Amino acid sequence: MLAPLIGTAAAVWIAVVIAVLAALSVAFSIWRGLKGAWWRGAALLLIALALSGPGIQRGTARPLSDIVILLDDRSASQSLPTRREASDAALRQIETQLSEWPETEVRRVTVGDSDDGTLLGAALSKAIAAEPANRLAGAIVVSDGLSHDAGVIPETAPAPVHFLQTGRPEDWDRRIVIDEAPGFALIGEPATISLHIADEGQTPDETAGPTTLTARLDGEVIATIAVTPGTRVELPVTLETAGANVILLSVGTEDGELTGLNNQAALTVNAVRDRLRVLLVSGEPNAGERTWRNLLKSDANIDLIHFTILRPPEKFDGVPVNELALIAFPTRELFMERIEDFDLIIFDRYRMRGILLPEYYDNIRRYVENGGAVLVSAGPEFAGVDSIARSALGPVLPARPTGRVIDTPFLPRLTEEGRKHPVTDGLPGAPAAEGSASQGDDWGRWLRMIETVPTPDSTVAMTGTDNQPLLMLRRQGDGRVALIASDQLWLWGRGFEGGGPQLDLMRRVAHWSMKEPELEEEALELRTLAGQSVEVTRRSLMDDPGPVQLTGPSGQLAEITLDETAPGRFTGRFTAPEPGLYTVRQGELTRSVAVGPAAPREFDRTVANAADMAALVENSGGSTHRLSDGIPELRRVAEGRPAEGRGVGGRWIGLYERQAETITGLSRRPVLPDWAWLCLIGAVMLAGWLIEGRRAA
Incomplete structure (x- = not known):
């Protein structure tokens, strides 16, 4: 025929044209009343049909097995009483029944614990999406229903999803729920934690009354209050230690509760100072004065008050007292009335000049013993007769001067204790220890220091010439005192002989004095x-x-x-x-x-609940059953038929019998061979000619 010669597509179009011509020819012949119109039209239609190449197509198919998804929840909440045993029994029975069904495959999906809890929705969505819809017979989920990704549970499925719920109807549990908790709190200021006790499930009547809530900070009880379940309470907590504070909240475990793990909750609150308040008193203008000021002003968390004594009282030049300063030095207010407001007092090359009365020094000593901090940056005046070491403040200082000023260049070095102390440990470029093979003298020299005798309870972190104490730290009562026996620290900042870690050392000394947790030596x-x-x-x-x-x-x-x-x-x-x-x-x-969490997320909710699975089960035509009522039997049902019911033997759940197939081969043969088409067309044409000729005769 023409199809192999001119192509199948062209042959079809030629056949269509001939069929249209046949129809027009018949219509014209009938309209004109011509004889033999039907026979001519039939012949033309046969020609068009032969050109289109009709054939009989046959295919061979292979049946495909049905797929059943079996999801096993192995999360921690499934370890609660009776749940694991019920799950294992149900899974064994289901797998046994499915193994007896012909042409059925089981896709076992196990959901375990993760950092985000039980991801039941993600596992189910992935399992359903991975299987062809025309082969999926259904899904069976064995779980307590406690999912932490309920939002991604699919809304429907191409086959029934059955939920077999573990747990017992009489289960109940009590837990602590933190409604609001501060991440940060100010030291010494109360921070409020909002919480309530939640009872879930079939709560016994005898547990409806108040229960005792205990709050512990680093293991020590800080509060005990009575709380009625379901009532929100405000718990004030005052933190006194800077840094991370772990607070543990707990209530007693009642008889019959599923677990006591969620009867406690731990939260971490970072205690910070509102703002560090520092008083800097400079006894006279000096090169290191601006260094201290720049350091303290560069820290946005520090409020600095700085006074510099430019004109000593012993200078008699006839200037009236009310013209000696633009702002009068409020000594009584600072050192008597408001001294407790400061976290640190720095005396920078200060000497006794009669500006501070003797009772002021005594009050500063009490301030230290009660938890305050003093830092002394000493110059030659510290070795003189007007040294503050001779005041009432002297007994709390880490050292007493001998009266000798050493004007000899020296290289500061760390002592053995200094290499351990957080204030000086790891200072960049520290010289190597005495006797060490390595040499790392990256620090520049200082030019002057004051000879002192440290107290037995002070820590000497750095030494100068002839191993004389240079940096001394002392705990006195509840407070801290630091002494730098030199006024040459500023040389490091100027890069003298290579300089040194000036800012690091000054910042560490100041913050150790103010009890920063990172710098505690013990x-x-x-x-x-x-x-x-x-x-x-x-x-x-x-x-x-x-x-x-x-x-x-x-x-x-x-x-x-x-x-x-x-x-x-x-x-x-x-x-x-x-x-x-x-x-x-x-x-x-x-x-x-x-x-981990003191109340792990897996035990945040423990009472089995089918709410998260309800929409998927209903929309897919599945069902929900409690395993405590027995394990339902499996049945195969036709697509569209009910997938659950109750029979003589009890409840049953249905899975679709898909009967899916895949085509393995395809064959095609023409309806008639070419010679048959020619004979048929010729016979029709001949029959039409004969019949038309007889009628004409």
Whole structure:
């Protein structure tokens, strides 16, 4: 025929043209009353049909198996009483039944724990999307329904989704819910934590009354209040220690509760100072005065009051007293009435000149003993008869001057204790220790210092010429006192002989005086690592502070041995056997850390609930069943038929019988061979000619 010669598409168009001509020819012949019109039209139609190449197409197909998604929830909440056993029994029975069905595949999906909780929705969405819709017989979800990504649970599915819910109808639980909690709080100012106690499930009548809420800070009880479940309460907490403070809130566990893990909640509040208030008193203009001022003014968290005495009182030049200063030095107000408002008082080359009365110095000493801080930057006046070391402030200073001023260039060096102390540990370019093979003298020299005799309880962090004490730190009562026995620190800032870490040293000394946690020489630090591991770091000036004692969330005790990893730093690690609050103690030092959430997210809600799965189950034509009522039987149903019911043997759930196929082969043969078409066309034409000829005769 023409199709192989001119192409199938062209042949079809020729056939269409001929068919149209046939129709027009028949219509014209009938209109004109011509004989044989039907026979001519039939012949033309046969020609068009032959050109179109009609054929019979046959294909071979292979049946495809149905797919059943079986989702197994293995999250932590499934470990609550009876849930794991019920899940395992249901899964075994379902898999046994499905294994007996012909042409059925099971896609087992397991959902475990993650940092974001139980991601039931993500697992189910991914499993459904991965399978062809025409092969999916259905999905069976065995879970307590507690999903932490309910928003991504699909709204429908191409096959019924059945939810088999674990848990018991009588389950109930109590938990602490933190409504609002501050991330930061001001030291000494109350911070408010808003919370309520939530009871969920079938709560017994005898537990409806108030319960006792206990708040602990680093293991110490700071508040105990009575709270009625469902009532919001405001808990004020006052923090006195700067840095991270771990607060543990807990209520007692009642009989019958699913778990006690969510009866406690840990939160971390960072305690900060509102603003550090510093009083800088310069006894006379000097090169280091601006250094101290620039350092303190550059810190936005510091409020600085600075007074410089330009004209000593002993200078008699006839100038009236009311013209000696633009602003009168409010000595009584600063050193008697409002001294407690300051976090640090700096005396920069100050000497007793009668400006401060003797009772003022005595009041400064009491200020230190009550928790205040004093820093003395000493020059030659510190060695004279008018040195402030001879005032009532002298007993709290870290050293007393001998009266000798050493005018000899020297290189500041760190002592053995200075290499351990956080104030001087790790200062850039520090000279190597005496006797060390390495030499790292990157610091420039100073030109003058004051000879002093340190007190037995002070720490000498740096030395100058002939190992004379240069930087001394002392704890006095609840306060701190620092003494720099030289007025040459400014040389480092000017780059003299290479300079040195002037700003680092000044900032560290000032902030140590104001009790910044990072600069405590005797401290405990806890840091959580991966896999519920915790690193314990003990900073100490002692050669071996010994092991620390660990208390776990269940009250278990353990001892952790620390190894020296750097001068003044001792480190140990432990792996927490369970999430919760762990407290480490050594002497008077106590720190706490929450390993994982104190109330893990998996146990935030514990009462089984089908609400998150309800929309998907309903829209897909599935069903919800409690495993505590028994395990439903499986049945195969036709698509569109009900997928659940109750029979003689009990409840049943249905899965579609898809009967999907895939084409494996395709064959095609013409309806008639070419010669048959020619014979048929010729026969019609001949029949028409004969019939038309007879009629004409």
